[in-house]
Amino acid sequence: MTEPAVDAPQTPTGTESGRSPKGLDLDRLAAYLAEHRPDLATGPLSARLIAGGRSNLTYLVRASEQEFVLRRPPLGHVLATAHDMAREHRVISALTPTEVPVPAALLYCADDQVIGAPFYLMEKVDGEVFRSRSQTDPLTAGQRRDLAMAMMDTLAALHMVEPASVGLADFGRPDGYLGRQVRRWAGQLDRSRSRPLPGIDELRDGLAETVPEGANAGRIVHGDYRLDNLLASVDPVSVRAVLDWEMATLGDPLADLGLLLTYWDVLGNSDAADGNPVADGLGPRAGFPTGAELIERYAGRSDVNVGPLHWHVALGCFKLAVICEGIHYRHTLGQTLGGGFDRIGDMVAPLVDHGLHAVRER
Numbered sequence: 001m002t003e004p005a006v007d008a009p010q011t012p013t014g015t016e017s018g019r020s021p022k023g024l025d026l027d028r029l030a031a032y033l034a035e036h037r038p039d040l041a042t043g044p045l046s047a048r049l050i051a052g053g054r055s056n057l058t059y060l061v062r063a064s065e066q067e068f069v070l071r072r073p074p075l076g077h078v079l080a081t082a083h084d085m086a087r088e089h090r091v092i093s094a095l096t097p098t099e100v101p102v103p104a105a106l107l108y109c110a111d112d113q114v115i116g117a118p119f120y121l122m123e124k125v126d127g128e129v130f131r132s133r134s135q136t137d138p139l140t141a142g143q144r145r146d147l148a149m150a151m152m153d154t155l156a157a158l159h160m161v162e163p164a165s166v167g168l169a170d171f172g173r174p175d176g177y178l179g180r181q182v183r184r185w186a187g188q189l190d191r192s193r194s195r196p197l198p199g200i201d202e203l204r205d206g207l208a209e210t211v212p213e214g215a216n217a218g219r220i221v222h223g224d225y226r227l228d229n230l231l232a233s234v235d236p237v238s239v240r241a242v243l244d245w246e247m248a249t250l251g252d253p254l255a256d257l258g259l260l261l262t263y264w265d266v267l268g269n270s271d272a273a274d275g276n277p278v279a280d281g282l283g284p285r286a287g288f289p290t291g292a293e294l295i296e297r298y299a300g301r302s303d304v305n306v307g308p309l310h311w312h313v314a315l316g317c318f319k320l321a322v323i324c325e326g327i328h329y330r331h332t333l334g335q336t337l338g339g340g341f342d343r344i345g346d347m348v349a350p351l352v353d354h355g356l357h358a359v360r361e362r
Contacts, residue, residue: 021049023057023075025115032114033063037107040121042066056085056246060124068106072119074330086110087171088245089120091220094166099157101241127231127240136281136288139234146237148288149297151227154239155260156302159219159253172250174217181255181315182207185322192326199352203318206359212311214252216304223247225256226263227282253304257295258312262320262351265291266313270350310361317355321348 020026026045033041043064050058050069059070071088089108096102103122110118130136136144163169173180186204189197222229224247231241268283284290299306328345 021047021059023049023072023116024059024070028114029061029070032109033107036109037121040066040068040106056088056244061121067124069103069122069124070119071122072115072117084246085118085120087248089122091168091171091245091248092122094168094171095158095161095220098161098166100154100161101239102245103241103243125231125241127233129228129231129243130281131228132281133286134281136286139287141287143234143237144286144288147227147232147234148294150232150237150239151230152294152297153301154230154242155222155225155256156298156304158222158225158242159256159302159304161220163218163220163250168220168250171220171248174214174250174252176214177217177249177251178214178255178315179208179211181251181319182211185319188326189322192322192329194325194329194332197321197325197348197352199356200318200321200348203314203321203352203355203359206356207311207315207318210311210359214254216254217252218250219253219304221249221251221253221256223249223256223259225260252312253302254306254309254312255315257298257306258309258314259316259319260294261291261309261313262316262354264288264294266317266351266354267320267347270347308361310358314355314359317351317358321351321355324348324351 024047026047030041030045033045041063045061045063047059047061047070050060057072057074059072061068061070071085073085086108089105092102093105096104103125106121106123108118108120112118128135130147139147163171182204186208189200189204222242222245224244225242229242229244230239231243232239264283268288269285280286282288295306295309298304324344324347328348331342331344
């Protein structure tokens, strides 16, 4: 993975493996690999925290001449179901033989005594994560359009995969998925509250009272699909890998579309997103096609009945507001690594406001 890596806060380990970044004990990891995957423990380990992750922590690990990627839950995480390493490992393993590009899964460890939390390893994939205006502004208009359309083609390919054909028939409970999403994120909101959040309870209640039937339920959904969760190339334009599968399940693909539009049209057009690592560089204001054009492209390559997406955008606003509030809460507790967290909380209010407008539309 060639996403920019940054040095994490360091603590000495006192062995030849050098210094461990916070959240990853390289001595313990080296011992575990020596026993379970000696082919990956080919020399002293070094690691860097990969910049940009706002939830699960991602490290680029080097052993001699080879590199691989390690994923683990955030420090001090309390929302366990949102940071399930086993789910991520299982879904990328299942999707490897499909048209959906994913990194190869290398190892899963459920023992939280090794590095302090469950983790998994995956291959390093070459490509770039486009998340800031400094990255997207140099692209030509054609490259931006092609990149956005490749993003939608990849999402359509994911939603066209038959779960049973890749061993994921039991990966989730499609019936009642949308209602459970509202209840789940409402529960996670209650666990993350640290300040007044005007309107968010009204948004929660409005969603709960108007849950659609979910005629498309039963597809594999990513749960957090957006441009900067992709590794991409622009010469030629292609999606090299889809990342961050921590919220994947079986459900309604319109939830993926609604959340994507939340990033693209809501945050992408909000002043709160300027310079913010979650949304800066996305959407029409950054020179990309409109959300309507994205949905048109998707509809032409999928058999999913798209229909009106107002409710699903409202759900996306609620879900992302809760996620941002959880990250903000962890930041106030000093449990985040890397930069860019100080403005995450600023995005909650515009998300709630747009979600309230969307849930009232018919």
